[in-house]
Amino acid sequence: MRQTWVPVPEDSDFPVQNLPYGVFTPRGSNEARVGVAIGEFVLDLSAIWAGTPLGADLATGSLNRFMRRGPGEWAYVRERVTDLLTTEGERRLVEANLHRIDEVRLHLPVEVADYVDFYASEQHATNLGHIFRPGGDALLPNWKHLPVGYHGRAGTVVPSETGIRRPNGQRKGPSDPAPVFGPSVKLDIEAELGFVVGAGSTLGEPVSVDDFAQHVFGVVLLNDWSARDIQAWEYVPLGPFLGKSFATSISPWVVPLAALEAARVATPVQDPQPLPYLVEKEPWGLDLSLTVKLNGAVVSRPPYAGMYWSPAQMLAHTTANGASLRTGDLYGSGTISGPEAEQRGSLIELTWNGRDPLTLPDGSTRTFLQDGDTVTMTASAPGVDGVRIGFGEVTGTITS
Amino acid sequence: MRQTWVPVPEDSDFPVQNLPYGVFTPRGSNEARVGVAIGEFVLDLSAIWAGTPLGADLATGSLNRFMRRGPGEWAYVRERVTDLLTTEGERRLVEANLHRIDEVRLHLPVEVADYVDFYASEQHATNLGHIFRPGGDALLPNWKHLPVGYHGRAGTVVPSETGIRRPNGQRKGPSDPAPVFGPSVKLDIEAELGFVVGAGSTLGEPVSVDDFAQHVFGVVLLNDWSARDIQAWEYVPLGPFLGKSFATSISPWVVPLAALEAARVATPVQDPQPLPYLVEKEPWGLDLSLTVKLNGAVVSRPPYAGMYWSPAQMLAHTTANGASLRTGDLYGSGTISGPEAEQRGSLIELTWNGRDPLTLPDGSTRTFLQDGDTVTMTASAPGVDGVRIGFGEVTGTITS
Missing domain, CATH: 2.30.30.230 (Fumarylacetoacetase, N-terminal domain)
Incomplete structure (x- = not known):
């Protein structure tokens, strides 16, 4: 077992096996x-x-x-x-x-080139399908054939501790005759991992699913702040825009892939079998556990190991059409949600779109975020030598 | 009238009133x-x-x-x-x-920060609505309330004359039991203008519709190459991704806003009245005419003046949620299509999704692009002193 002469507290996120x-x-x-x-x-x-x-x-x-x-x-x-x-x-x-x-x-550790966000948790996609399309199929027809993703705004990726100003925007409830403009009343979080591309690729040359570790440098915690009311009104047919683009927070420490060797696991069984360009020879699922705290109280513990699509599959998909990678590209996993209610990685799922408010230890309740609320995410993974690999934290407080 | 001692051919795109x-x-x-x-x-x-x-x-x-x-x-x-x-x-x-x-x-004139593409032509949105949702409402409920847009891939914005490799991807026809992977068979163009942000803004502080010229430096021609079969299968619910991200070509010359003063016109009447943050004091519609050539033959003459949303409205919308601008941000107008059949800015409209092939002067026909096809776009606007402001060209040839 590797030992360092630097004093490292027993519960530290940063043993010598990590080195983020x-x-x-x-x-x-x-x-x-x-x-x-x-x-x-x-x-x-x-x-x-x-x-x-x-x-x-x-x-x-x-x-x-x-x-x-x-x-x-x-x-x-x-x-x-x-x-x-x-x-x-x-x-x-x-x-x-x-x-x-x-x-x-x-500081923000990376100058972000392009930012892509995926939607790789079957539980999350299923929950949102039930919430937004009750009675219909929860998963859309393409979901098990490809990792659904879209480009987000690279210029508003901010470091942990940046204040998050509540966004204004258009929203329109089903009974409103016309949209109104004002502060979002459904401000939410999304607990994700972010993957940082270190080495770019050539335009026109797809990156094989097997070459993931040749291009991806490391992993951060990512909170994809989301204004659900703005998103719901704008997103058909071209996807999320202002409901997501006001801020995306990432942790200051990039955990190198090399520190996560002991955390590698297979993804869940993929049925139907993916097309060949998405088939991994070596598994790149990751056995990570996240913790989401709202004003200091744990509200969720999303497990990453259950994510349907691996980050290597996401990368291969991103470049399958010949799109090139650049140093600094960042892609998010999408909200991590497990099968249990207390493993859901967003408030829209935790409160079922506001129907079931959370009660915090101070007795107050939450459907979505209030001004002054602080959301903090942490994560742990098994490391070599039996140690725990931590990620530090990503945190942000809502301002008006 | 300004006169230069530099010899300028009478039909030049670049009189001294332009200076791109x-x-x-x-x-x-x-x-x-x-x-x-x-x-x-x-x-x-x-x-x-x-x-x-x-x-x-x-x-x-x-x-x-x-x-x-x-x-x-x-x-x-x-x-x-x-x-x-x-x-x-x-x-x-x-x-x-x-x-x-x-x-x-x-060279590529701009290091692109974030790339956003809009959907601001009512004719284009209506045509695509008819093609993809026959029998339904052609325009979706949000379309006349906000300029619909989404983020594209900044890293694959390429300069004119870059070869465009036909992308691979997943597609699934309505009668296919499962998606197949291979070269796109519905490779298309989109004739657009691109607006280049020169001066950035501060996170959390929206840019007023009146401050357009304080931030936008100039205008380029933009061809948003699109693989319609890949796009159709992937884009629900999070919008276009690989169907668009393989390449976006822009012209090498950025025409400064100052050269387009004589081209400014009001947008078409907007009904319903937009929300206040989208109301312009000064008009920023532009009286530009584009020409699209396929292998040298004119196939379309899209008129920009009919675009429903102005570029100033697009910019104000992009930042309405507090998202910041950066130097080098680029946003496309979306496909420019006029009311006449020969004014449509994409092949999917010109051929009505392949139903009505185009016949070229050499007697060959086209539904979508073949390998070896060259697409070239040009544009003209009225300048001061009665001169013509040209944009040079954006061109690209399809390779396998």
Whole structure:
């Protein structure tokens, strides 16, 4: 079992088997740089590689230049950082470049190129089908043949702790004679994972489902804030637009795929058998458990392992038509919902579109979000050596 | 009437009243820079402002750094370039930095941030409604209340002359028991204008419909290549994805809004009256005529003036929920179709989903595009002094 001399609390999200990447500015500095989290510290990688071309790529305000170097370099840096933290040889160098996480500013880790959001949970798609099309088929005919997805707004992906302003928009209830404009009254969350593309691809050349790890660098927590009333009025026939584009929050730490080897599981049985371009040789389902808190109270524990489509299948589908990938592309899994009521990853499901309000520990009730509400998501996965891999958190508070 | 000493052919797209911006590399150079088209020449603006901060922002491979400087600087540069081309004072400086357009390489003019596509032609939306929902209401209930739009893939916006590889994808006809995967058999075009955002905005602060010209820098021709069979199978409920994301072509020249003052017209009467955030004080409809050629033969002449929603309304809608703009955001008008059959901006309309094939001058027929087909779009608008403002062209050839 790998051991580090850096003190790591027993319940830390960031054991030495994790080593997630982020972008931070130390106290007293104005220069953002790339670091790796270890216990309660962040190691400044730009200082470790100072004076080298790699160091220059790490002394910037996003992970993009580092990620663009490709999977060989990702493996090299991870191995070298592991050595630095688990052997004594360069302990003084490392100690000089450790900063307490609670004393640095964390930034959006990635300059987002294109943002795509999927819809890969069968439970979530089924729940929304029941809510929006009662009496009809809950799943639409294409759903088990392809991972349904759409492009979202890359420019409004924001880092954790960014305040979320309640959006204005058009909405029209079934009995309203005309739409009205005003603040959304059905502001919701979506608990998701986000997958970050590190290495791009060539226009016209699809990326095989087997090449997932050659392109995807790592995983973040993602809250796809959603205004259900705006979305319901606008989304036919071209899909969600303003109901989703006001903000998407992601966690500051990108957990590398390499830290999730022990979490890999098969997806649920896919029936009908997917078309060949969607068939995985190696499984890329992930055994992750998320926790969603509203004002500090746990309201859901969505399990990722039950997601119907894997992130490798989503990537292969995105490029099946020859669309190219770029460094910084981000794609969300779609809301993660399990089969149990307390495993649903959105309020529209948890409250069945407002019919069954949640009661919080302070006695108040919620259908959708109120101004001042804070939503925080965390996640855990099994790591090697029996450790727990954590993701930090993604959090946001609603403002008017 | 403004006159330039640069020889400008009578039928040129680029009189001195136009001055569209592009990015080019001169013969013998490897360094792209910003230029302005005048007649058959491009003026190297990076050389005109050499040695200044503005010059540095013009000596790059996209318009983004220049556009980011904002509308005051756009006006200053346009005025200065007009002076240089219409007076003799610095003729030698200008002559030394004019390059024949046919001797330079033209590039994608803009680093695209987010790409949004609208659906703003009532004729187009009505035609597609009739084709896809025969017997039902052609226009959906939201269509006259808001400009329907969705996000597309920014990373696959390509410059004119880029080859368009026929995309693979899933399709399923009504009588097919299961979807099949293979090359699209319904490859189509969409004749559109694209609007380029030069100056961004702040998250949480909507951009008023009156502030359109403070943010939008200029206009390009845009061909939103579409695989109708892939689109039809995938697009419910979250909208188009792979049916559109393989390629979107834009023209190399960005015509500044300032060149289109004489083309401004009111949109058609909007009934019902839009909600207040969509009401324009000044009209931003545009009296432009497009021409679509297939293998050299004119197949359509879509008129832009009939578009139901103006680009200022599209911009105000995009930000109504607080979504921010970034330099380089691009939004398409949606297919431009007029009321006459020969004014339809897509093959699915021109051939009524393949029912009425087009006959080309060589005697061959087309329903959708064949490999080797070349589609070229051009456009004209009235300029000041009675001149014609042209847009150059956007062209692409289908490869297998």
